[in-house]
Amino acid sequence: MVDFDVIVVGSGLVGLATANALCKSTMNIAVVDAKHDIYRQLITEQPMIRASAINLASQRFFEDIGVWRDIEESNRVLAFDSIDVFEKHGNARLAADSTHYDYSNLGYIIENQLMLNVLYQRAISQPNVHFLHHNVQELFFSSDRGFVQFDNGQQISAKLIIAADGANSLIRQKQRVPLIQRPYRHQAIIATVETQLPHRACARQIFYPDGIVAFLPLWQSNTSCLVWSAKPVPSRELLAMDDVSFAQALTNVTEACLGDCRVMSERLAFPLTARYCPQSVQDRLILIGDAAHTIHPLAGQGVNLGLEDSRQLVNVILKSYAADQDIGLKQQFRAYQRIRNKDVIAMLSAMQMIQDMFEGESWLKKRARGIGMNVINMASPIKKHLIKYALGI
Ligand SMILES: Cc1cc2nc3c(=O)[nH]c(=O)nc-3n(C[C@H](O)[C@H](O)[C@H](O)COP(=O)(O)OP(=O)(O)OC[C@H]3O[C@@H](n4cnc5c(N)ncnc54)[C@H](O)[C@@H]3O)c2cc1C
Structure with a gap:
């Protein structure tokens, strides 16, 4: 079985940004996503259908991880x-x-496709990032490792699994991570x-x-x-x-x-649908991006929230790794969990208030x-x- 320091499940904008931020260290990172044609889509001459409002904090994060210039x-x-x-x-x-x-x-x-392509190109050029094109089907944990099983039966393991597998996160469902949701x-x-x-x-x-x-x-x-x-x-x-x-x-x-x-x-x-996981940090597993929360697109903040998860999470992981600590231990992410919960609740409440205010x-x-x-x-x-x-x- 191949062993990594971190497995990132999902290579949407949030998963890819996370891999790019983590690879500054010497950690071995696996990025798993079933879709392997996602970054091969050529940028068409005409604007592509999906685009996002990216705030200043996300732009600075892109700068930090070395992708902003290409974008x-x-x-x-x-x-x-x-x-x-x-x-x-x-x-x-x-x-x-x-x-x-x-x-x-x-x-x-x-x-979105432009950001995905640039993030992918940067990540794939890093010697410590490994892309694996599989569907994750199962995951399980021992005291010191998390294990991911693909649809072909193959397994890989790591000290920490980061689930960035989107709004309908299979990992969230498999692990029965509590979810508050309201359409x-x-x-x-x-x-x-x-x-x-x-x-x-x-x-x-x-x-x-x-x-x-x-x-x-x-x-x-x-x-x-x-x-x-x-x-x-x-x-x-x-x-x-x-x-x-x-x-x-x-x-x-x-x-x-x-x-x-x-x-x-x-x-x-x-x-x-509004979704929110109050316990996105579990033992050897952390949910980020749409896997942890989704909000109304009215303020164009969904991916910005996910990128902020990624930025703050990677800061904690890199510090822990540099101090030679076990990066999978849950207790070091307490402050992270508290701050992210506060931000997500504030954003969800603001979206609800605006929607209610303008209805009727x-x-x-x-x-x-x-x-x-x-x-x-x-x-x-x-x-x-x-x-x-x-x-x-
Ligand atoms: C209409 C609309 C407009 C929006 N506009 C904005 C905006 O202007 N600004 C903004 O900030 N946000 C916006 N958002 C929100 C933003 O699009 C999302 O927050 C963001 O794309 C989520 O990224 P992600 O990487 O977390 O998840 P995703 O992009 O969903 O990526 C998840 C990845 O995980 C992979 N995956 C899933 N399951 C598995 C599995 N079992 N095994 C392996 N891989 C798996 C998928 O293939 C996928 O590549 C908008 C959302 C909508 C719906």
Whole structure:
């Protein structure tokens, strides 16, 4: 049986970032993922369908692990310098511009495939990172090791297993890690859209009683990644529409803030669920990223939370390894668990509050949110605080 220091299960953005951060040491790291074509997808000339808002904290983490330059040099990174959040047919508005603060921008919109490719290329070039393309089927533990079994029966072991195997984590299920979950009353539809007016590097979000539309500005001036979260019935109707009717519905619901819209890609749907593992640290096993928590995409923070798990976790592991301690011992991660729980609960609560606040059309609620948002919009210390929070700094 092959033995490693750490096994990272899952090579999505969070798993790959973790492998890249860990390989600074001399540790032997295995990265296991069933999907082996995931990094061979070529970056197409047109923007790719999945893109994420990456905050300043994640960008700095990418810099630290040596991948930011390659991401940036692709010339497909959009640094957005303003945000505009408003309510359809309402007077609530929250707008912010980086020039009013000490930041050069408010974050980046980057295609997921680009980040995956760069993270993979960097990890595979490291002598102490080993990629194994298998489906994990079982795991079990002895007092000093964790064991992972693949679908072909082969086993590997390590002092510590990091589960970054996504929202439906098999490892979480197999180990019966307690999970608190609640479906959001929304499904997200994503697509690439072309808009008549340029986005001017502004991330826009429009709230209406049935849902939330987000335009994430991409590196082409009139192209955005659309994230349209809506209640189940309207979202099913939206999915059933042809491209022209869908684009028309989008233009209407966004009050044509970017002019007429045109759909440039297929549409993908994601059911949305809030998930949270209060005990993501177990003996010789730690869950991170979507395996440990999922949140509504309305604030574009899901992967940022996962990357922060990764950054903080790796700091603890590297210190422990340098001190010649057993990196799999649970007690050294107590502070890590406490801090991550606090961050995740704060983020989940904020998402729930925003979703609840904008749902419904009662006169009173509409008036209250109008006043609330406009007060925040005018109160620069509160707004500055919110922006710092979203930037992760
Ligand atoms: C519509 C939408 C929009 C979003 N927009 C944003 C945004 O703008 N900003 C942001 O920060 N976040 C955003 N998010 C959240 C973000 O996409 C996720 O948080 C992030 O992709 C999770 O990454 P991960 O690496 O934890 O998991 P995943 O990307 O799900 O990776 C898990 C990996 O594990 C592998 N795996 C699973 N099971 C096994 C197994 N048994 N054996 C081996 N391998 C396995 C899978 O093949 C996969 O590669 C959005 C989410 C949605 C749904």
